[in-house]
Amino acid sequence: MTDSITASSGPLFRRLAIIGPGLIGSSILRRARQDGTIAARLVACDISPDVCRRVAELGLADEVEQDPLRAVADADCVILCVPVGAIAEVGAHVLPAMKPGAILSEVGSTKLSILTALAPALRPDVPFVPTHPMAGTEHSGPDAGFATLFDDRWCLLTPLPETPPAATDLIVEMWHRMGARTRVMDPAHHDRVCAIVSHLPHLLAFTICGTADDLADETRSEVLDFAASGFRDFTRIAASDPVMWRDIFLNNREALLEMLARFMEDAQAMARAIRWGDEEFIVDRIERGRHIRRSLIENRQA
Numbered sequence: 275m276t277d278s279i280t281a282s283s284g285p286l287f288r289r290l291a292i293i294g295p296g297l298i299g300s301s302i303l304r305r306a307r308q309d310g311t312i313a314a315r316l317v318a319c320d321i322s323p324d325v326c327r328r329v330a331e332l333g334l335a336d337e338v339e340q341d342p343l344r345a346v347a348d349a350d351c352v353i354l355c356v357p358v359g360a361i362a363e364v365g366a367h368v369l370p371a372m373k374p375g376a377i378l379s380e381v382g383s384t385k386l387s388i389l390t391a392l393a394p395a396l397r398p399d400v401p402f403v404p405t406h407p408m409a410g411t412e413h414s415g416p417d418a419g420f421a422t423l424f425d426d427r428w429c430l431l432t433p434l435p436e437t438p439p440a441a442t443d444l445i446v447e448m449w450h451r452m453g454a455r456t457r458v459m460d461p462a463h464h465d466r467v468c469a470i471v472s473h474l475p476h477l478l479a480f481t482i483c484g485t486a487d488d489l490a491d492e493t494r495s496e497v498l499d500f501a502a503s504g505f506r507d508f509t510r511i512a513a514s515d516p517v518m519w520r521d522i523f524l525n526n527r528e529a530l531l532e533m534l535a536r537f538m539e540d541a542q543a544m545a546r547a548i549r550w551g552d553e554e555f556i557v558d559r560i561e562r563g564r565h566i567r568r569s570l571i572e573n574r575q576a
């Protein structure tokens with residue numbers, strides 16, 4: 275943390291603008307509203323008039339703006355909370371309207387492709403601090419957010435080599451005040467980590483639900499009848515937003531395909547062990563799963 279950031283020095287930002295106040299953006303707004311030390315004034319902006327209307331009805335921001343250029347004009351921090359496929363475009367659109375010294379941030383689930391697409395529009399006088407809160411649900415939109423979403427969750431930050439450390443420190447402090455723990459990492463590493471812990475599990479959930487859906491009608495009704503088993507946990511994840519996950523898969527193509535290839539090799543090894551009755555192999559794999567679950571519980575991430 276920089277010397278200038280202290281708990282007693284008042285709100286971190288005078289004016290914080292959230293572009294895309296859906297699940298993540300509205301959770302930031304709710305927490306900032308409740309906390310009071312994050313921003314003195316909250317501005318929300320969304321491409322959807324329905325979302326703008328709802329954010330106003332819920333009283334989540336001091337100002338609700340349809341025009342992104344007006345929303346960012348006087349902000350000292352702008353956080354893009356739109357789907358991954360729209361982040362670079364929205365960022366390039368608002369950057370020229372931001373005031374010098376203001377911080378641009380975003381919360382996308384992938385990092386490398388956003389950075390590549392946004393790089394030509396970045397300004398030396400507007401520090402860019404990409405972030406990724408590892409917290410969420412299968413729900414979307416401003417009604418789905420809640421103030422405690424980030425409590426005890428990790429928020430990963432991938433600042434550029436040229437990002438001033440003071441700007442990264444401010445965003446780190448903001449996430450701490452949101453209740454999160456933070457870790458700074460390289461964007462390529464981020465994309466590989468998220469491919470295995472988040473993107474591949476979603477791919478598997480969408481696929482297994484599709485496979486069940488392809489079965490005969492009779493079996494499908496039994497799937498629904500007897501879903502109080504492992505299948506039910508997959509269906510929660512599979513209920514996630516299609517646009518969001520399309521964008522994540524297409525923007526983390528290489529890392530995701532590599533993790534999928536590894537997974538398929540490991541699944542083949544399990545199939546072989548089952549075919550040949552290799553009890554030791556099967557038990558060892560299950561033990562590893564149980565160990566990972568225990569570690570998550572100990573780390574309060576389950």
Ligand SMILES: NC(=O)C1=CN([C@@H]2O[C@H](COP(=O)(O)OP(=O)(O)OC[C@H]3O[C@@H](n4cnc5c(N)ncnc54)[C@H](O)[C@@H]3O)[C@@H](O)[C@H]2O)C=CC1
Pocket residue numbers: 293294295296297298299319320321322325355356357358360364381382383384406407408409410411412413414415416515518522
């Ligand atoms: N849902 C989750 O669990 C998590 C999502 N993320 C990332 O956060 C971002 C937002 O995700 P959610 O909040 O779940 O999505 P959401 O669908 O709930 O909200 C996105 C909002 O962005 C708005 N939007 C779309 N295009 C826009 C544009 N061009 N200009 C202005 N507004 C626009 C939509 O109207 C919507 O209100 C995504 O990049 C996602 O990858 C990160 C961590 C967790």
Ligand SMILES: O=C(O)C(=O)Cc1ccc(O)cc1
Pocket residue numbers: 382383407408409410411412472511
């Ligand atoms: O609902 C779940 O299980 C999630 O995994 C939420 C989630 C979705 C996308 C992210 O980038 C991070 C977290």
